[in-house]
Amino acid sequence: MALEKVDAYLESHRAKFEDQLKDLIRIPSVSAQPDHDADTRKAAAFVRDDLAAMGLKAEIIPTKRHPIVYAEWLGAPGKPTVLVYGHYDVQPAEPLEPWLSPPFEPTVRDGNLYARGATDDKGQMFTHLKAAEAWLKAGGGLPVNVKYLIEGEEEIGGANLEEYVAANRERLKCDYAVISDTSQFAPGQPAITYGLKGLAYFELNVKGANRDLHSGTFGGAVQNPLNALATILASLKGPDGKIQIAGFYDSVKPLEDWERAEFAKLPFSEGAFQADLDAPALFGEEGYTTLERKWARPTCDVHGLWGGYAGPGPKTVLPCKAGAKLSFRLVPGQDPAAVDRQLRAHLAEVTPPGVTVELTTLQGAPAVLVNVQTPGFRAAVRAVEAGFGTKPVFIREGGSIPVVGLLKDQLGVDTLLLGWGQNDDNLHGPNEKFSLADFHRGIKAGAHLLHELALETI
Amino acid sequence: MALEKVDAYLESHRAKFEDQLKDLIRIPSVSAQPDHDADTRKAAAFVRDDLAAMGLKAEIIPTKRHPIVYAEWLGAPGKPTVLVYGHYDVQPAEPLEPWLSPPFEPTVRDGNLYARGATDDKGQMFTHLKAAEAWLKAGGGLPVNVKYLIEGEEEIGGANLEEYVAANRERLKCDYAVISDTSQFAPGQPAITYGLKGLAYFELNVKGANRDLHSGTFGGAVQNPLNALATILASLKGPDGKIQIAGFYDSVKPLEDWERAEFAKLPFSEGAFQADLDAPALFGEEGYTTLERKWARPTCDVHGLWGGYAGPGPKTVLPCKAGAKLSFRLVPGQDPAAVDRQLRAHLAEVTPPGVTVELTTLQGAPAVLVNVQTPGFRAAVRAVEAGFGTKPVFIREGGSIPVVGLLKDQLGVDTLLLGWGQNDDNLHGPNEKFSLADFHRGIKAGAHLLHELALETI
Structure with a gap:
């Protein structure tokens, strides 16, 4: 046949x-x-x-x-x-x-x-x-x-x-x-x-002075866009692995009991997962297993960082700009457009004085x-x-x-x-x-x- | 003659x-x-x-x-x-x-x-x-x-x-x-x-897994070295512009009254200084003038950031490593070797789980x-x-x-x-x-x- x-x-x-x-x-x-x-x-x-x-x-x-x-x-x-x-x-x-x-x-x-x-x-x-x-x-x-x-x-x-x-x-x-x-x-x-999961992907650019400066002559007197970028990115997630943007979790559909039960039955070893990655420890949102974090909880990752001098040796520049690519993986219930608004509101809140930020939305899908x-x-x-x-x-x-x-x-x-x-x-x-x-x-x-x-x- | x-x-x-x-x-x-x-x-x-x-x-x-x-x-x-x-x-x-x-x-x-x-x-x-x-x-x-x-x-x-x-x-x-x-x-x-000022200059490298990962498949389950680097760098300085490393200010020689008085007499315009840099605001340690910050207070600046993807468009990579160059300008009374030790102790304290850090001292002078x-x-x-x-x-x-x-x-x-x-x-x-x-x-x-x-x- x-x-x-x-x-x-x-x-x-x-x-x-x-x-x-x-x-x-x-x-x-x-x-x-x-x-x-x-x-x-x-x-x-x-x-x-x-x-x-x-x-x-x-x-x-x-x-x-x-x-x-x-x-x-x-x-x-x-x-x-x-x-x-x-x-x-x-x-x-x-x-x-x-x-x-x-x-x-x-x-x-x-x-x-x-x-x-x-x-x-x-x-x-x-x-x-x-x-x-x-x-x-x-x-x-x-x-x-x-x-x-x-x-x-x-x-x-x-x-x-x-x-x-x-x-x-x-x-x-x-x-x-x-x-x-x-x-x-x-x-x-x-x-x-x-x-x-869905995705909301952004590029963030931080600008300070109109030119690169000497960190000795100007350091301490102006905001450094690289320090500011670190401060902004660090504000996105807490030490408990939870995303710290107001409203971010409001519409998240929780995992159902049957799903947590099914995931738990799967032959998954956190130890083997960690060993394969050779990571010093696993890390994720408190209160969830690795499979739950991977599959059903929203995440926030920085994908790229740039700014200043990355060549050999020391260079005491105070750069005038820095940037990052970052994204949020979204779970059912979350609207990428809402996350976009929430992130912009968060940036308005946490951007330190002395720099301006520009956020570009590169991708969004529920x-x-x-x-x-x-x-x-x-x-x-x-x-x-x-x-x-x-x-x-x-x-x-x-x-x-x-x-x-x-x-x-x-x-x-x-x-x-x-x-x-x-x-x-x-x-x-x-x-x-x-x-x-x-x-x-x-x-x-x-x-x-x-x-x-x-x-x-x- | x-x-x-x-x-x-x-x-x-x-x-x-x-x-x-x-x-x-x-x-x-x-x-x-x-x-x-x-x-x-x-x-x-x-x-x-x-x-x-x-x-x-x-x-x-x-x-x-x-x-x-x-x-x-x-x-x-x-x-x-x-x-x-x-x-x-x-x-x-x-x-x-x-x-x-x-x-x-x-x-x-x-x-x-x-x-x-x-x-x-x-x-x-x-x-x-x-x-x-x-x-x-x-x-x-x-x-x-x-x-x-x-x-x-x-x-x-x-x-x-x-x-x-x-x-x-x-x-x-x-x-x-x-x-x-x-x-x-x-x-x-x-x-x-x-x-x-003196100087203590460092390169900081952060490592996570043994390879770059897909942020969808692995995001949320492992520490991201770029997020971790941001967290570490953000921990160095508070919103008041003060460096938050334990013991950092202990041996700082304070500005003498005659110096603050002399500095204040110099024809220096904070407005003109800001206008020349075209910065949205000046920023520095609370309680000091711009000249005092520039000349007589210790500082902390990031000089370079790298890691992950910085090309055009989105790339949902979860990179396995990231790095930064940073330095502290030191004032009379501070010992670069002591600052080196204090920074290493600070890193041991603030490095998030799931990554390892390596700090290289590139320069030190009182x-x-x-x-x-x-x-x-x-x-x-x-x-x-x-x-x-x-x-x-x-x-x-x-x-x-x-x-x-x-x-x-x-x-x-x-x-x-x-x-x-x-x-x-x-x-x-x-x-x-x-x-x-x-x-x-x-x-x-x-x-x-x-x-x-x-x-x-x-």
């Missing part, structure tokens, strides 16, 4: 799929860095060409920044329609020094593929292309209708996808959305993610909670079990995938978050990796998902 | 002196940056050659890092001996972007010479070479004995000068030391500085107070008045010139701090400048100082 032929096709094309993924990864499609704009275009063309080659109607949709790839196959009338979302853009590779192999030269070590974008999201996204290819090439066509929406601004929170989805609700109409851009719970324990009691989830559980040989657990995730909220708002669909990655994949850091075994298991789960969704009544 | 011939020589050699100074400034002798080591050697050779050309016995003394230039003329037996100290090394020119003309291409605008090292200390140091040249070329010889000690590690607090002085106390024996590496009180108001009731000071007052046409006021200074303490300890001499610069000369910052009129006034004052010192009994 068709499903067996599909499985056989997957088995016989493993090497080809890996080579294709490597070709995609070699394109350094860093969306945040304008000098890579030609590369994002190249990556979009690669994805479009691959979808077209397997028989989908595929096109590139230009935007004001990075293009969107859209493709569809609607040859299963009366059957459900699945929208697969993914992104071809990647995080900057910097810092380069810690990479053991070049970030854009995919290198296999110990069964893992090392490269920027290996797991986030080129490798995971690509599984769903290969799943469709197997049905089209070996299964006599797809068992459901499919639509692919692959964007290039996920890592920069670009607004162009949102505009496109809002303007193309009819075209994108579907019964389920599927995204693979998360992680399994652990090696050997696949998971379906039912909750994601958190997502998906209902786990739906036919799509039942189909996904069976498909993941078929691909990975193990029943998935249901988990939440500390990361943010703003498109999940967008698809819910604009298309009215819940998203199946089927993560093939691992927590130690170093996404966004040096030496990002993706297990090739999981890559192939993910392709198989994706292929079975199309089969299982066809069996469910909508 | 000789003094008139000297004055005439100075008048007729203005253009030549300026050209020579420009040649010296074109050598980018940045002591902190090892790729400029050839330049520090070149600058040392330039100074040695100039001293030798005018008739002094001059030599280059190699050290483990940057060479020292020593020269002497001892042809005035029975007369006092003056040791002139200066430094040929300069601060790094970075950041380069704000410079209106290249930092090592001296450029004259509005009567000022713009370049790194223009005032600190090439321009000021050079005045004493030209003063001696005038006596030797036009005055029939010097009225006193002179020794020149010009080093190349002032801006990095190198230990080699200290070693050399300690090992050559007999050779360097003198009655007065003279240094021009400070500022006038204001344009048209020359000053002699009788107090300098403050200096010089007795103003000496024959040398009386001579200096007359010489400065001759050069600048105005009687100098006595001031203190927030900068640190560790060699003043060294000369006192090792040679038992007080130093005459005769500053030819201005407070807005941007030393250590972009667009450093030196008034050419003050350059020539300084040369004249230097030449007259040699004459006036010969008249004083030791």
Whole structure:
């Protein structure tokens, strides 16, 4: 039967799929860095060409920044329609020094593929292309209708996808959305993610005098923007790990008892987690476990700091400006726009005299909670079990995938978050990796998902 | 008479002196940056050659890092001996972007010479070479004995000068030391500085996990080194501008009543000071005026901050390390070694869980107070008045010139701090400048100082 032929096709094309993924990864499609704009275009063309080659109607949709790839196959009338979302853009590779192999030269070590974008999201996204290819090439066509929406601004929170989805609700109409851009719970324990955090990301710039000054001649008489920046950033979080912005927790949806109970049952070792990171201690909000902190409590992190002299030796400059990037991960109930207002009010309160601050909002998206009691989830559980040989657990995730909220708002669909990655994949850091075994298991789960969704009544 | 011939020589050699100074400034002798080591050697050779050309016995003394230039003329037996100290090394020119003309291409605008090292200390140091040249070329010889000690590690607090002085106390024996590496009180108001701050300079590195992490996957569960660095730096100073390190003020020598009274009499406008800096407000330790804060109260400044992502757009990294450069300006009574210990104890107290810190001491020197009731000071007052046409006021200074303490300890001499610069000369910052009129006034004052010192009994 068709499903067996599909499985056989997957088995016989493993090497080809890996080579294709490597070709995609070699394109350094860093969306945040304008000098890579030609590369994002190249990556979009690669994805479009691959979808077209397997028989989908595929096109590139230009935007004001990075293009969107859209493709569809609607040859299963009366059957459900699945929208697969993914992104071809990647995080900057910097810092380069810690990479053991070049970030854009995919290198296999110990069964893992090392490269920027290996797991986030080129490798995971690509599984769903290969799943469709197997049905089209070996299964006599797809068992459901499919639509692919692959964007290039996920890592920069670009607004162009949102505009496109809002303007193309009819075209994108579907019964389920599927995204693979998360992680399994652990090696050997696949998971379906039912909750994601939101994000409010900012750049903060602090300015003092009109020029850099000598710290001997002027020190003590004027505010130092670097000291002031430290004071502002330190004010955001207390020693108990709680965020100290007025109103910040007001609308936070508390963890439900069943969730805390389920999390507690998962085979998670705080000691092993700490040992893997080689951190001197774990640290987080008082009153919560590590999994609860990671998955269901809002956070505040500084992502970058700059200002003054960072070269060798001493330099007694009193710099005139300093800056930081920082973000808050939000949980269900929190509104990024409200957090934006609360942060601005907080800055007005805590900025020391003698400097001015400028806050730029770079990204904002609310958190997502998906209902786990739906036919799509039942189909996904069976498909993941078929691909990975193990029943998935249901988990939440500390990361943010703003498109999940967008698809819910604009298309009215819940998203199946089927993560093939691992927590130690170093996404966004040096030496990002993706297990090739999981890559192939993910392709198989994706292929079975199309089969299982066809069996469910909508 | 000789003094008139000297004055005439100075008048007729203005253009030549300026050209020579420009040649010296074109050598980018940045002591902190090892790729400029050839330049520090070149600058040392330039100074040695100039001293030798005018008739002094001059030599280059190699050290483990940057060479020292020593020269002497001892042809005035029975007369006092003056040791002139200066430094040929300069601060790094970075950041380069704000410079209106290249930092090592001296450029004259509005009567000022713009370049790194223009005032600190090439321009000021050079005045004493030209003063001696005038006596030797036009005055029939010097009225006193002179020794020149010009080093190349002032801006990095190198230990080699200290070693050399300690090992050559007999050779360097003198009655007065003279240094021009400070500022006038204001344009048209020359000053002699009788107090300098000390310095304790550090680099602080904070480490968390063994790798950069995704702030979604790990945020909230581990300490972020950038947040931790902000917390540590913010703990150093309170909202009242007071340094919050236990014991820090214990040994601070308070300002005497006569000093507060003298400072208050100086024509200093806090409004004009603020307006020149275009700062939104002045800020400093509660209970002190701006001049008192600048000159006589200890300070704490962060000079550089680094860590994480500072490129365009958002990047949700949770970096594994962060760092800062910071220093304390010390006042009389404070011991840099004690401050070092106090800071380390403070860090042990305030470092948040989940990170480790490493503190490196880069520089340490105590403050200096010089007795103003000496024959040398009386001579200096007359010489400065001759050069600048105005009687100098006595001031203190927030900068640190560790060699003043060294000369006192090792040679038992007080130093005459005769500053030819201005407070807005941007030393250590972009667009450093030196008034050419003050350059020539300084040369004249230097030449007259040699004459006036010969008249004083030791």
